[in-house]
Amino acid sequence: MAQGTVGEVLVTLLERRGVEMVFGIPGVHIVELYRGLKASSIRHVTPRHEQGAGFMADGYARATGKPGICLLITGPGVTNAITAMAQARADSVPMLVISGVNPVATHGHEDGFLHELPDQSATMGSVAIWSHTLSRAEDLDRVVERAFTAMTQGRPGPVHIEIPTDVMAQRIEVPPPRAADPARRAVDAEHIAAAVAALGKAERPLILAGGGAVGAADDLVRLAERLDAPVITTTNGRGILGGHDLRVPASPSFPAVQDAMAQADVILAVGTQFGRTDYDVYDAGNLPKIACLIRVDCDPMQMTRGRVPDIPVLGDAGQAVARILVGLDGKAASNDGAAWAARLRAEAHGSLSASYKTSIAMIDTIREIIPGARIVGDSTQAVYAGNLYADIDQPRGWFNASTGYGALGYGAPAAIGACLGAPDTPVVCITGDGGLQFVLAELGTAMDELAPVIFVVWNNNGYQEIERYMEDNGIAPEGVRPSAPDFVAVAQAYGMEAEAIDGLEGFAAALDRAHKARAPRLIEIRID
Template identity: 50%
Template sequence: MSTVGEQLVAALKARGVEVVFGIPGVHTVELYRGLAGSSIRHVIPRHEQGAGFMADGYARASGKPGVAFVITGPGLTNALTPMAQARADSVPILVLSGVNATGTLGKGLGHLHELPDQHGLAASVALVSEHVAHPQDLNGALDRAFAPFATGRPGPTHIQVPLDIAGQEGVTPTAPVTAPPPEVSDDEIADAAQRLAEAKRVVILAGGGASGAAADLQTLAERLDAPVVQTVNARGVLYNHALSVPASPSLLSVRDLIEAADVVLALGTELGPTDYDMDATGTMARMSDLIRVDICPGQLARHAASLPLHGAVAPFLRSLLAVLPDAATSADGATRAAAARAAAWEEIGAEYRAQVEIVNAMRDAAPGALMVGDSAQPIYAANLYYDHDRAGGWFNAATGYGALGYAIPAAIGAAIAEPGTRVICIVGDGGAQFSLPEVMAAVDEALPITFVVWNNHGYREIAMSMQAVDVPVVGCDPTPPDFALTAASFGIPHQAVGPDPAEIAGALRKAPADGPSMIEIAAPVFVPAED
């Protein structure tokens, strides 16, 4: 008879898990018992926060849940930040942790890694947090932890196994319980089709929930002659298309486009302020006759819509296209989209335009690459206006929860999800220092990641924000390491370039395609204005 820990590994394999990210400890030894004889690949981060962010990047790139193994106490608390980022961005990750022995929980006896209530702490962030109190609880806990990945808005889930349970003999595993995602009813599809067919100026809002349905989304946009505004997590769904508006719906120019529509179709977007109100004005674009499709009923309840539709975007689009007339009722969609693009490009300003040109140059130098970003200036700029060349290939932590230190480990997870695919990690010198040791995981795994460090010697975006409201600039100038020496210590190539798009593109073309490397961009250093 196998142990609970061994059965856990077998159950993960049965649910399609191919990779786990984790750092073993004395409190998770029994959870690792089955890994050695399993085909599941184990990747070692340098910190549990890195494990969580690697799981996030893996999930975004693969479409499968990312899985992290962490120890009791500090391992779990270190993973809470990635869990919160995953919840904000609807990313399916499962965190598996140990917990102290059953008889000690909640008693404050001073055991190693003890927390007052680890389960409650995890439950405050996770969509589902399960405690395996008995060996027979494991199968049900796994089913409940995996359920949100298929049937609702995905996000982080958690399972903890006490030390005294993990090594016990387990109960015979049962087949995974799966359920299909919710689908919009035929009557609701017909209602949406009629509204859209009769409209003259449709605008489509595409969120991350639409990124896996790019082909059908393009067909729908062309049939409706409708511009498609893309949030950050939807960039690339209509690359270089006449109806594409790859610009933030926070921009006034894009708001104008949305407000001029007679029907707005929102697909898989939470309508959150980090996409729709980046400047924290407390407002967002007014939407006439809003048809909203979302897999999460809770999300549908948070914004009034003329027609709220509970279902996954991909099956909705297939059903809608089957009943929607072929001919569009308008003929100016491309004109409206072009006007919005031009106005948005002007609105972001000269400095941000220069940074977007750098990102454009990187995209063109490495076609089809995954671009993973942190809260760095080129990422802020491109989140306002940037068109990526593949759906799901542009993601970062500068929206949603906004955790620094995301990009390096998330890029590693993404590279493992898509073997052989070029990954470009864009990170500022400040954010890089949150997770710089994780680069060694890329070295261990020989991953084709180019780490692009935007080095402006500090937190320039924060410094500018402080100065803009007359707050003395304090704490925004942490000294960066010598990145050339850092790269040498990692054993990876380093190139130093200036903020010139052509020079950066040339460096990317020179970078090795079969392993990690670093490009350091000497960016303008912010000097606070004197009183």
Template identity: 50%
Template sequence: MKTVGHALTEGLRARGVEVVFGIPGVHTIELYRGLSGSGIRHITPRHEQGAGFMADGYARVSGKPGVAFVITGPGLTNTLTAMAQAKADSVPMLVISGVNRRDSLGQGLGLLHELPDQAGLVRALCPSFQVTGPEVLERCLNLAFAAMLSGRPGPVHIEVPTDVMGMEAVLAGAPVAVARGVPDVAEAAVALNRAKRVVILAGGGARAAGAGLRALATALDAPVVQTVNARGLRAGGLAVAASPSLDAVRGLIAGADQIVAIGTEFGPTDYDMYVRGGLPDMAGMIRVDICPLQLARHPAAVRICGDAGAVMAALLAQVVPRKSDGTGRAAATMAAARAEVAGLSDESLGQIALLEGLRDAVPGAIIVGDSTQPVYAGNLLYDHDRAGGWFNAATGFGALGFAPGAAVGAAVAAPDARVFCLIGDGGLQFSPAELRVAVDEGLDVTYVVWNNAGYGEIASAMRAANTEVIGCTPSPLGLEAFAAACGMGYVCIAPEVEALQAAVAARGPRLVEIRVY
């Protein structure tokens, strides 16, 4: 007999799912029955939050939804933090959980893993669909994939009651295709053809359309300011891989006679990191976003709702190419931004030099960051060399412990790439067990641990606020012994570019400790 569990995995496979990250439990055994022979690879994290972070990293690198299987109750609540991170960064993630039998829901009977209203808890964050019977499974899958892939991506939840999982089911029909049209861009093209000094603001929504962004920027001779989630998009000499929180970048924006914002939500952690206000007036901008709600949140002269790649292709067909001073403006802005960062902190400039040394030593690598000092420095100013190859949890939702799991997901999605997990000693202790997953799966992940013996970034912020530093000195792990316990290689180095370049010559799974205390 083909059960709902079998039909679910068939439906996932038909929709292109190749990997699921999950921890089985008594409430999901029937869902796991269908995995055997399905062709879907299963990877076991050490915590359900890690499953979510792995699905996140996989989705960012592969461009396909990341999928997690978790149990009812605590399995799902453990995953909510990862789902919230995915929501903040527009990452498609499908979390499939069990839920107790239908006749017990909301009754308070004290069943194992019981929640008063599991779906209601999730709906505060994202869509949730319940498979109330075998006949609605296919509809739930179609709704879930439509929610992830049409409009702004994000997390989606499907729950399957335990009394439904083992029922006989047949999944018929092909997956529903998500169609996207191309909106009218004539008004925007007219405005761009009038402009002399265009500046493009590129966010994570442009990450999958690097070629189109490069072509449009070249035609408009427009510097491209990249937010954190757009870093690595190669724009030739037009790239401005520096935060719009910096005065140098704000000066470039203020000097434009036309701004084009593509796939960016104008979040404060990108545009006002120091919470000081003073952004240039951008009410006359052309704004492109796939989400109509986003378009309504900021003033704009022209709003275009559509896929970034399709809109840029349509604009490229209508704009008149020009030659001007775009590369000069971009280079001058980058130089001024570097000088500004040097004025803010010598330490930040040194950390940026480490990142640049790592990039130069291992071209085309993927660097997955946590909330740690070198990552904050890189978010201020760092030009990566691979589209989608620089991402971290130090903006938006800002979940500590994100990087170990996300790096595993990234390595699964891109097995031929070098993957580096850049994390602090404090953040590592949020999810240290996920390093063992890299060993189990034989993944080429190098964990680079910035060990300042505490929460150094928070301590600096407390000192800047003239507050006594309290709670910022948790003792670090003995990283050499920890690496040995995980079964991976280890080296300890000073925070020097040459030392880091030598340390990363060996492949992972491996741990490199940068000791700075």
């Protein structure tokens, strides 16, 4: 049989699993894993910082539905990526981080080797759903298999494989190809029957759709139509019913939406964690009682978190929704669902502040000027507004880091990853003057990769949301006005075309110019 180094065989195994792109920064502790990469079909993208690599992998995964892959050095390389891994875990995003680690014999001794951690695998295991040290080169194939299984067969999330530097160069046989097993956990027939029975009798059904429902979007639309049920989408589920009369693109934290949940006689929740940042963003602690909750989730542990269901449906969302749809064949519902959804949209939007309505108008402008654009956000005022209400026209068309872990600096690198993963879909990044400064150098990555992301910088001169929160709670604002650079000049220093506008009056025209350029562009919106 053919042989190769661990690094060469690793590249082969990744190719076999359909990996098209890796995000990483080479270093002496990992160069052996790069052996064979240049001659492969896998594209390597070099960010400016390992956190950027993690966020790019996250954006790639959300845009494509495939795992995002990082290749990082031991020590500071992996610890720099922990923030991105924590965001991926909170939002159930599949990410594989492959790193180096010092030779096996040095582990646990703390003899002062370069990039040494007391226990790197344990450090990574605090955020990864699975972390493994490849102590024996011949175990590489099954370890990679376990990593992909962990990422894709249960609740998705980040996994980590570390390879000691003395193992990387060892030669092993290239394992024979084998068929991948894409099967997800099969749903239980009794649970499906119970869900069908409850929904079949429902007179006022409601559907909650989270990020885990994205892969079941088409069948979920048909199920909503059969039930005549409004569909409330969380941040990561936004766009599943884009443009449909039954859509409710509003946060479940709205009082009007919570009232609707209390009025429903049966609620079907698909792929949603019932996390506080979606369902109780104001931390009011007054989530409504639910008469009958059917919950579809691929993770049995997740069923015990948030809201415990009356009827659990454990398994893949796509399988579950499809089988429920078949079970309800022939049901003719007339529940005035479209009228109910229209009232919810109006009540939710009407309860927003004037400043948030301005932000949402900007998001609407993006959709009008660039139909079908994917909008990737950072933690910034305009994105907070959109998470409360944004009428997105497609699944995977809106995601950001303002829910779950809530990392700052996510937007720009995640947008680059999304753009590279799905280059036929236009990408607009909404980021703030504070958040962009966390990852400002990644503008250079966009130029290197010719990723035509439009970076929209919402410049309100600091951390305005935090400043207002401090004022509202009687705290003298401090530390909320960091100075910003000339963003246009910085972008131009990387060779990127850029312009600044005052307020939103000229935004549509600037956006149109940027879109027609088909190249990385930056638009700074200066907010008074």
